Amino acid sequence: MAFNVAEFRSNMIGDGARPNLFTVSLVFPTIAENGVSAGTKSQFMIKSSQLPGSSVGTVPVYYFGRELKFAGNRTFADWTVNIINDEDFVIRNSLETWMNALNSHQTNVRSATAVQPSTYTSEATVQQYGKSGNELKNYKFVGMFPIDISPIDLDWGSNDSIEEYSVTFAYQYWTSTTTS
Numbered sequence: 001m002a003f004n005v006a007e008f009r010s011n012m013i014g015d016g017a018r019p020n021l022f023t024v025s026l027v028f029p030t031i032a033e034n035g036v037s038a039g040t041k042s043q044f045m046i047k048s049s050q051l052p053g054s055s056v057g058t059v060p061v062y063y064f065g066r067e068l069k070f071a072g073n074r075t076f077a078d079w080t081v082n083i084i085n086d087e088d089f090v091i092r093n094s095l096e097t098w099m100n101a102l103n104s105h106q107t108n109v110r111s112a113t114a115v116q117p118s119t120y121t122s123e124a125t126v127q128q129y130g131k132s133g134n135e136l137k138n139y140k141f142v143g144m145f146p147i148d149i150s151p152i153d154l155d156w157g158s159n160d161s162i163e164e165y166s167v168t169f170a171y172q173y174w175t176s177t178t179t180s
Helices: 005-011 035-045 090-102
Strands: 022-027 046-048 055-063 066-075 079-084 122-129 135-149 164-170 173-176
Touching: 022 035, 022 046, 035 046, 035 079, 035 090, 090 135
Parallel strands: none
Antiparallel strands: 022 122, 046 079, 055 066, 079 164, 122 135, 135 164, 135 173
């Protein structure tokens, strides 16, 4: 096949999807302090994220010395967001209280209000938009909870910058506008 720019161009729908046209909405469980405010603010302060992936494992079975592969179970990798920090720390404080309810700093136990998964898990949504503002894709993370909050670097030489940190979540599975 010969190189054909016009053919390539005709197959690029909408000039390609752009990675900067997205929003992320976190829903905080009731065990997270100021969770409603943090959830509302997350749409504006989450600077980067990913559309999720998934993997299907393989089950090898040997037959007369030959390996046959069968489809295994689906797994979902952890999901990370990068958050811009402002001076009220509302998102970070909510995340810290959420994680503290899962396992406290001092006593190494779970809060009595976070015993059941329904009380400590929540959900998040990632929406990808087209250049005209229309929603192209929507992912919902189900059964999510934070497993890592990164440190915030402080530096006397960091002028004209805003603090950022990342948060990694474990979740049970995701759904999208193209899955059931």
